[in-house]
Amino acid sequence: MLEINQLEKSFGDTQVLTSIDLSVKPGELVFVIGPSGSGKSTMLRCCNRLEEPTSGSILLDGEHVTACHGAALDKMRLKIGMVFQGFHLYPHKSVLANVMLAQVKALKRSKPEAKARAMEMLEHVGLAHKADAMPSELSGGQQQRVAIARALALDPKVMLFDEPTSALDPELVGSVLKVMKQLRDEGMTMVVVSHEMDFAREAADRVVFMDGGVVVEAGTPEEIFGSPKSERLRAFLSRLHPSDA
Amino acid sequence: MRFLDTFFDGAVMAKYLPDLLSAIVTTLWLSAIIVVGGLALGLVLACLRTLGRWYLTLPIVAFADIGRALPPLVVILIFYFGLPGLGISLSGPMVLILVLGGVLAAFAEEIFWAGLTSVSKGQWEAGRATGLSFAQTLFEIALPQAIRMGIPPLVNRALAITKMTALGSVIGVKEILAVSSSAQSFSGSATPLTMAALAYLAIFLPVVILSRLLERRYAWAV
Ligand SMILES: Nc1ncnc2c1ncn2[C@@H]1O[C@H](COP(=O)(O)OP(=O)(O)O)[C@@H](O)[C@H]1O
Ligand SMILES: [Mg+2]
Helix, strand or coil, X not given: CEEEEEEEEEECCEEEEEEEEEEECCCCEEEEECCCCCCHHHHHHHHCCCCCCCEEEEEECCXXXXXXXXXXXXXXXXXXXXXXXXXXXXXXXXXXXXXXXXXHHCCCXXXXXXXXXXXXXXXXXXXXXXXXXXXXXXXXXXXXXXXXXXXXXXXXXXXXXXXXXXXXXXXXXXXXXXXXXXXXXXXXXXXXXCCCHHHHHHHCCEEEEEECCEEEEEECHHHHHHCCCCHHHHHHHHHHCCCCC | CHHHHHHCCHHHHHHHHHHHHHHHHHHHHXXXXXXXXXXXXXXXXXXXXXXXXXXXXXXXXXXHHHHHHCCHHHHHHHHHHHHHHHCCCXXXXXXXXXXXXXXXXXXXXXXXXXXXXXXXXXXXXXXXXXXXXXXXXXXXXXXXXHHHHHHHHHHHXXXXXXXXHHHHHXXXXXXXXXXXXXXXXXXXXXXXXXHHHHHHHHHHHHXXXXXXXXXXXHCCCC
8 A cells, every 4th residue: 555665865964764664555554653853754754745755765556656746746645644743723714624625625626525525524533513613722632633534534545643642631642542543443544653552552553663764673563562672672662661671 | 263273274174175185085096006006016925935936035035125125205206206317207196106015015025924934834734735736735824824914014014105105295196295285385274284184094093993903803823
């Protein structure tokens, strides 16, 4: 479904990603962990070209994401949903208008069609009753669920999540994870960068550990959390749970 | 009674009222063209500047800086008295529209640009990531936010510029100040100037009040 081959990314002289290979199968939830600054966000952002890869290729359903330009890239991005740490809802538009905008402008759906789809997606994330609210009237957890609905309304083939719960108060994290779990159960292909290890254990098909711009280790949650092979992963996990060490 | 005779002489008022009314109309249509044209040009320039091409940015920044630095009266005099030397003769109202519209555009460009740069990168990324083009993201997401942030300074600037239509009096434009000061010298009474002040108040006070309402309407929490 999503294939990352030999992805490299440098900012100026600083190499941030080195030879990243990652293949995500349809319906799979790949969970990406790693210390801050290890390149997780950069990898995700290369997948929809918010960052321009220095070299390597990214394929979605066999189509080259990395070869697209201009309007073709805009079309390609419709197939790749992205959820940001900071939600980034449009503050001047209602919740409903947030979820409708790209449907109308990029997918060229008619307004009634886009509205119906938006309401369906808002229903899905449990926020249909907030359709007419402004983003500033919502809690962080609600805003993030709207952001998820906004991405889903475009019928993406894959969803990328970059620390979707890191900016949330602890009591609001659950509502967002619940929506993500539900998505996974419906068969959405997902790549999730997050520090919610319990969620990874419960929902991930595969866990990828990144450090220093490389994929150090990848495996099932049991392998990664139960029997980490590399020293770096063990050190990372013990920093997360000092008590278990 | 001396006060009333000096500033509110009924006979003088009646005599010059028709002239003043037509001057008010002149000031109004000049102001309308200057505000609409100046704001539109400023908006277009700010949008062009977002493209980040040096050959666009450089002249736009130069225009904005020079337009804001020069006293409008100087430019008005140069256009009206200097350009005919080059074979370009512009009417008084035309000079006023070009210069004041240009000055407003210079300020408006900076205000729109400041608004655009304060829209977070995340807003742009959210737009582009959902398949919107650069132009769609600019017009649907960044610009509406920039315009709302810019409304208070834009209203103030537009008011300041339209009041400068009074500078038309030095190049023979029959706007409020020109008509009333010539009436003042003919009649020897200060009453026409009082009428001018009242006319300006009648035009601009409602605008000032309206701007307060606008500011309140758009003062929304981000
Ligand atoms: N736009 C950028 N310019 C320069 N360096 C960057 C930029 N974005 C990220 N980096 C650097 O790339 C590295 C990886 O960052 P990031 O992908 O955000 O890591 P993570 O998401 O794992 O915390 C960091 O060292 C960061 O400083
Ligand atoms: Mg990150």
